[in-house]
Amino acid sequence: MRLSVQTAPFDLGAEANAFAAAQTTAGAVVTFTGIVRDNGGTLSAMEIEHYPGMTERAIAAIMEEAIRRWSLADALVIHRHGRLAAQEPIMMVATAAPHRADAFAAAEFLMDYLKSRAPFWKKEIGADGAAWVAAKDEDEAALTRW
Amino acid sequence: MRLSVQTAPFDLGAEANAFAAAQTTAGAVVTFTGIVRDNGGTLSAMEIEHYPGMTERAIAAIMEEAIRRWSLADALVIHRHGRLAAQEPIMMVATAAPHRADAFAAAEFLMDYLKSRAPFWKKEIGADGAAWVAAKDEDEAALTRW
């Protein structure tokens, strides 16, 4: 299991290849990558604030729970903070399991919990000014299925 | 949408990067990669037979259905045939959508249908001889949820 909270961009392809190559028992690897949408050209940048210390603790706890529940062979979370431009990757998760249903479920679980339980806050910066992204009811609701 | 049925290995990372870089409206990219498991060291190779012509038609139809149902921005399927060694990637799918729930659902749908409706057959070659992989009831059952 690897967890990185960083300002630097990451290479989705290099991360996915390294993750897959490290697997010896897993037949299924799932990745999710979140990309900054430009909202039809209105967004010039995204700023991500986080809570150093708590961020790593919260993500590690979510990953350990996912690994336990779906008997994952491995899991990876990379989440950036700081200033990001449109089209840049914000974060990725990867899961590896013997069977695909577990790899998919664990990746969705990680995403649902990261969205609502890891201390990150996004601010959209556009031509008209800056605004904090509001939490969505549907993201909170997504947690109830687990 | 891109579809490739090929004997050559593919580079998961390069494919994932190219797929993600091509997205302009999607905030969510999901990939699934299937890797040949070595079954605890008993498998020496996997041989994948397919039905040229029908394979491409069947996969294209499944992809079009996924794109329509989940309003995907894009989809990718790569599936190898011929002889594969343990640890080699067999296939991958990628989906891109504005929101993660659609990208995840479409990727799982593609996998479920590829497993049971695309004309591929796997033969495991081990020290004790070769055996065709039997279809699993659970793979057929997985289709009923869509």
Next chain:
Amino acid sequence: MIEILYFAWVRERIGLPREKVATQAATVRDLIAELSAREERYAMAFADLESLRVALDQELSDFDAPLSGVREVAFFPPMTGG
């Protein structure tokens, strides 16, 4: 003339990947009966229809489907891709 294709263990049991057959069979089931009557290896390959699938002109179909107008019939076990 219909072209018949065999895949995976069906191909191995029958011993060839494809053949052209002159037939008046009305349905897939009739064609299977014709082939099974020919030789033991066909009878063996078609012994258990539950474990077989059929495609007509590259579309999945069923054993009661009519063959009229069909140019390509393929027999194979349940698919195991992915």
Next chain:
Amino acid sequence: MIEILYFAWVRERIGLPREKVATQAATVRDLIAELSAREERYAMAFADLESLRVALDQELSDFDAPLSGVREVAFFPPMTGG
């Protein structure tokens, strides 16, 4: 002394990212009342508890949690990562 951290718009409304506070507040709710009585900017930041979350020593908690033994309290809006 308790260290209090503010994030996102809570930080912006209060105008600082962290501060040390001497308090006898028994619960988070008591601490919020104390801070809100201080200055308008605190009262504004804490006006709607529904839109606030609290973490005690880096674990999500709730407004009725006791503060005894707690060294770090953080206030922030609902999280929006991923």
